[in-house]
Amino acid sequence: MSRSAPTSPHDATFAEVYRTLRGLADAYMHRFADSPTLQATALVHEAYLKMAHDSRDYTDQAHFIRTAAMAMRQILVDHARARQSQKRGSGEDHLTLEGVDLAQPAGVDVLVLHDALHRLEVMDAQQAQIVELRCFIGLSVVETAQNLQISEATVKRDWAMARAWLRRELEAK
Amino acid sequence: MTPDEWARLKLWFGEALNAEGAAREDVLVRVRQEAPELAAELGSLLAAHEDPGPETFELAPLPASWKERFSDGVPAGLEIGRYRVVRELGRGGAGLVLLAERGDDEFHRPVALKLLRFRQAEEANRLRLERGSLARMQHGNIATLLDWGTTDDGAAWLATEFVAGESIDAYCRQRGLSQDAILELFAQVGAAVEYAHGQAVVHRDLKPGNILVNRHGVVKLLDFGISQMTDAAADASDLRRYTPRYASPEQLRGEPATAASDVYSLGVVLGQLLTGELPPDTCAVPAPLDAILNHAMDTDPARRYATVGAMLHDLERYRRHLPPREAASSWPQRTWLLYRRHRRTLVFAAVVAAIAGPALGWWRRSRPGEPGPSRPMPAINFAAQPVGQAGTTLPLRVVWRQGTRIQSVAVVTQGVRNLDFTSPDASACAGTFAAGSSCEMHIRFAPTVEGVRYGAVVFYDSQGRETNTQFILGGGQGQESWVPAPMPLRTIPGLNYPRGLSTDGQGNAYFVEAYANTVDEIPADGSQLRVLARMPLRLQGGATAVDGAGTVYFSSAAGHAIYRLENGIPNRIASVPSETLLDNNLSVDGAGNLYTSGDTGNIYMVAAGTRQVVQLYPAGRGHRFVGMESDYQGNLFCADYITNALYELPVGSAALVPIVKPDGRLYQPHAILVLANGDMLVGNDLANSHVLRYEFGSDRAVRLPAVGNQSLALYGESRLFTVIDNREVAVYPLRPAEK
Numbered sequence: 001m002s003r004s005a006p007t008s009p010h011d012a013t014f015a016e017v018y019r020t021l022r023g024l025a026d027a028y029m030h031r032f033a034d035s036p037t038l039q040a041t042a043l044v045h046e047a048y049l050k051m052a053h054d055s056r057d058y059t060d061q062a063h064f065i066r067t068a069a070m071a072m073r074q075i076l077v078d079h080a081r082a083r084q085s086q087k088r089g090s091g092e093d094h095l096t097l098e099g100v101d102l103a104q105p106a107g108v109d110v111l112v113l114h115d116a117l118h119r120l121e122v123m124d125a126q127q128a129q130i131v132e133l134r135c136f137i138g139l140s141v142v143e144t145a146q147n148l149q150i151s152e153a154t155v156k157r158d159w160a161m162a163r164a165w166l167r168r169e170l171e172a173k
Numbered sequence: 174m175t176p177d178e179w180a181r182l183k184l185w186f187g188e189a190l191n192a193e194g195a196a197r198e199d200v201l202v203r204v205r206q207e208a209p210e211l212a213a214e215l216g217s218l219l220a221a222h223e224d225p226g227p228e229t230f231e232l233a234p235l236p237a238s239w240k241e242r243f244s245d246g247v248p249a250g251l252e253i254g255r256y257r258v259v260r261e262l263g264r265g266g267a268g269l270v271l272l273a274e275r276g277d278d279e280f281h282r283p284v285a286l287k288l289l290r291f292r293q294a295e296e297a298n299r300l301r302l303e304r305g306s307l308a309r310m311q312h313g314n315i316a317t318l319l320d321w322g323t324t325d326d327g328a329a330w331l332a333t334e335f336v337a338g339e340s341i342d343a344y345c346r347q348r349g350l351s352q353d354a355i356l357e358l359f360a361q362v363g364a365a366v367e368y369a370h371g372q373a374v375v376h377r378d379l380k381p382g383n384i385l386v387n388r389h390g391v392v393k394l395l396d397f398g399i400s401q402m403t404d405a406a407a408d409a410s411d412l413r414r415y416t417p418r419y420a421s422p423e424q425l426r427g428e429p430a431t432a433a434s435d436v437y438s439l440g441v442v443l444g445q446l447l448t449g450e451l452p453p454d455t456c457a458v459p460a461p462l463d464a465i466l467n468h469a470m471d472t473d474p475a476r477r478y479a480t481v482g483a484m485l486h487d488l489e490r491y492r493r494h495l496p497p498r499e500a501a502s503s504w505p506q507r508t509w510l511l512y513r514r515h516r517r518t519l520v521f522a523a524v525v526a527a528i529a530g531p532a533l534g535w536w537r538r539s540r541p542g543e544p545g546p547s548r549p550m551p552a553i554n555f556a557a558q559p560v561g562q563a564g565t566t567l568p569l570r571v572v573w574r575q576g577t578r579i580q581s582v583a584v585v586t587q588g589v590r591n592l593d594f595t596s597p598d599a600s601a602c603a604g605t606f607a608a609g610s611s612c613e614m615h616i617r618f619a620p621t622v623e624g625v626r627y628g629a630v631v632f633y634d635s636q637g638r639e640t641n642t643q644f645i646l647g648g649g650q651g652q653e654s655w656v657p658a659p660m661p662l663r664t665i666p667g668l669n670y671p672r673g674l675s676t677d678g679q680g681n682a683y684f685v686e687a688y689a690n691t692v693d694e695i696p697a698d699g700s701q702l703r704v705l706a707r708m709p710l711r712l713q714g715g716a717t718a719v720d721g722a723g724t725v726y727f728s729s730a731a732g733h734a735i736y737r738l739e740n741g742i743p744n745r746i747a748s749v750p751s752e753t754l755l756d757n758n759l760s761v762d763g764a765g766n767l768y769t770s771g772d773t774g775n776i777y778m779v780a781a782g783t784r785q786v787v788q789l790y791p792a793g794r795g796h797r798f799v800g801m802e803s804d805y806q807g808n809l810f811c812a813d814y815i816t817n818a819l820y821e822l823p824v825g826s827a828a829l830v831p832i833v834k835p836d837g838r839l840y841q842p843h844a845i846l847v848l849a850n851g852d853m854l855v856g857n858d859l860a861n862s863h864v865l866r867y868e869f870g871s872d873r874a875v876r877l878p879a880v881g882n883q884s885l886a887l888y889g890e891s892r893l894f895t896v897i898d899n900r901e902v903a904v905y906p907l908r909p910a911e912k
Contacts, residue, residue, distance in 0.1 A: 041711070041713075041731040041732060041733075042732045042733040042734055042748065044709060045710055045731075045732040046734070048709040048710075049742070049745065053744075065710070076232065107230075107232055108231065110233065113232065123174055124183070137710065138710075143711070157183075161182075161222075164218040164219070164222035167221045167226060168217060168218070168221045
């Protein structure tokens with residue numbers, strides 16, 4: 001499998017994968033808002049089957065996965081932003097939440113991770129891609145290495161460094 | 174930090190990673206000399222790296238629904254519309270129920286506030302239309318709708334009259350009400366439903382939890398039409414808002430609920446109140462009541478009571494000692510139930526199963542979701558003789574209770590044709606039959622089979638559709654124990670976590686490779702392993718199943734879904750997004766219903782021909798059924814990884830029946846097989862891999878020679894497929910055990 005050009009959010013494949021995944025994600029997330037990464041695997045499976053079914057021959061599965069990881073990240077970010085704006089929204093029949101302490105859910109905030117990843121991308125695109133593959137659709141080290149056609153040792157080292165940097169960045173938040 | 178600086182840092186970081194302890198310090202010292210501007214950053218990154226933390230970043234769940242947001246309870250004083258929350262009353266599939274009072278009401282009159290979830294804003298508009306009819310409903314036995322509104326983040330709320338009372342089942346149980354008192358109470362329930370039907374409102378989710386009785390003995394029905402509204406907001410693939418144990422077969426099939434669906438649920442509720450059991454064992458009630466209940470619970474909506482009023486009328490006649498007018502007596506059902514109840518203990522017993530239409534109806538109804546009533550169902554009368562032994566013949570007489578036309582007949586066991594027994598003269602039962610006419614055939618048992626545990630004769634109509642499936646044989650006892658030969662016939666090495674073996678009628682075997690993400694076939698003709706399908710991401714676990722027609726299904730743990738292979742392309746037919754589906758537990762029964770189970774102990778069914786996931790057994794009871802198999806009828810045999818026991822979940826039941834209790838030998842059982850003679854093979858103990866055999870009716874284990882155990886499948890009585898060391902499938906010939 002040849003290593004195809006890096007996907008950009010502007011290319012046609014991305015748009016198609018994003019649309020398919022987004023449709024599926026909307027249906028899923030409304031019902032099961034917890035553990036988005038866990039469902040991401042299911043969503044990507046389904047999107048892939050759907051698209052392979054439809055017409056396009058996704059012979060380069062690795063490329064599809066990279067596109068899906070990026071689309072997944074964008075979808076989660078879109079969802080998180082939508083929720084944020086809803087909280088500020090106005091209308092009739094307000095639900096008053098003043099004075100109510102909502103427990104902070106465990107885990108990394110999607111938007112915070114997204115911003116940090118954005119900064120990492122500027123410094124090291126490959127490390128950012130590794131994080132994207134590992135965090136947004138849950139690839140293992142071995143799978144990440146296969147997907148990017150690089151050695152496992154490289155993935156391990158890059159992942160360790162990116163993770164260390166992210167840990168620090170996220171903690172600072 | 175610039176990309177260049179970062180690239181240099183990466184080299185140092187890599188070097189430090191390869192060094193341990195003091196050597197790592199040395200690297201830092203060198204960096205301070207050679208690249209002082211990077212030293213601080215490197216030190217900080219290494220410190221962050223050494224910090225014990227999770228391997229990867231878990232994303233926080235998005236702030237979501239009411240239920241999730243208020244998972245620890247809704248805070249008192251929260252204001253919703255004009256109302257102030259006092260406390261939470263409960264939570265269910267449709268939303269949260271709160272006790273609240275109007276902020277501007279000096280009398281502090283309590284209301285029940287229900288928060289619903291909607292998919293889209295436009296669905297809220299639908300609510301606006303629906304509640305018009307709800308608001309018009311004024312009945313003494315229906316909780317009145319008082320007020321409604323929508324919050325800004327998509328939750329609609331309804332305020333209804335607050336009913337201080339308890340659910341009708343608890344009310345009857347605690348007071349030990351007599352049958353007559355129960356019927357009197359039920360008449361109030363019926364009157365309310367009848368009134369609503371007159372207003373063109375269907376309840377759709379009638380169950381004791383929605384039927385409250387206050388301290389004056391007045392019945393109040395809750396949630397009228399609410400499931401209707403939330404349903405409208407759910408798409409076709411969604412889990413519907415009903416309670417499976419009370420829902421009618423048509424609801425389980427995903428068809429729209431009608432007044433007849435409410436009649437069905439009323440039958441279940443009344444049966445439960447009268448017998449204390451769910452599903453109600455109507456044998457326990459007097460025959461006329463039995464007939465009334467069965468008429469209400471007919472699988473075919475068209476054959477139920479046409480109105481609630483008609484059902485109430487029959488119940489009233491019963492109370493006055495008059496025979497029911499609409500419901501016919503259903504005596505044959507008793508025979509059937511008797512048979513079912515003692516099925517496991519029958520040893521070469523004479524099974525005289527006089528099975529007639531209503532009995533068949535009962536059986537079909539108790540299999541939620543089975544597509545039955547839409548098809549022609551000639552009721553048949555089997556007059557079975559003593560269950561056959563190897564090499565013997567069983568004469569079978571079929572009496573047609575209705576006129577019917579049969580194109581062809583098949584004799585099957587365990588979803589596979591003609592493996593253990595055949596009927597060379599079965600074609601005698603093909604043709605056109607008038608009501609009351611009969612035909613005869615002879616079941617011949619294969620010489621290798623000592624006592625067949627179950628089987629069926631299947632009749633097909635001219636379109637090749639299955640018109641009827643019925644059991645003819647009761648339990649048998651294997652005279653012979655079959656054990657794998659010491660050497661495998663064949664091994665297939667180099668696999669990556671093969672899981673969920675299954676075989677079809679031709680002896681081809683199927684499995685998934687959990688980490689190679691493929692669905693594979695071992696052809697029966699000895700040719701090479703074939704990859705049938707590849708998935709893009711890890712399956713992480715799963716299983717396969719093959720139905721009688723040879724269609725292959727597989728499940729994916731990480732994909733949270735069940736797929737059907739269609740011309741080599743996987744098609745997702747059902748998903749359970751909230752659960753990781755377990756290994757070795759996908760199976761399909763003779764009717765084509767699929768069964769699987771998740772890591773929280775839930776058991777699910779996908780009814781034949783549907784995409785509907787029905788929960789058969791609820792989670793949260795400390796079970797994990799890795800390894801589950803259904804028999805032809807749909808009884809499930811489950812190996813429980815947590816409690817180290819084996820269970821059966823009989824068809825139509827929500828209660829597990831222990832088959833083998835923890836015996837000191839069962840340890841993390843994770844694969845199970847039921848042989849045609851009723852014996853069970855269990856893949857046991859992952860670390861000390863072996864297979865246990867429990868003979869039919871016995872709970873004493875015999876340990877088989879080491880044959881691998883991470884998954885098991887059987888082809889008739891001739892081949893055993895097993896997984897060895899997570900990387901190899903071995904095929905063993907079976908031979909009789911030495912006595």
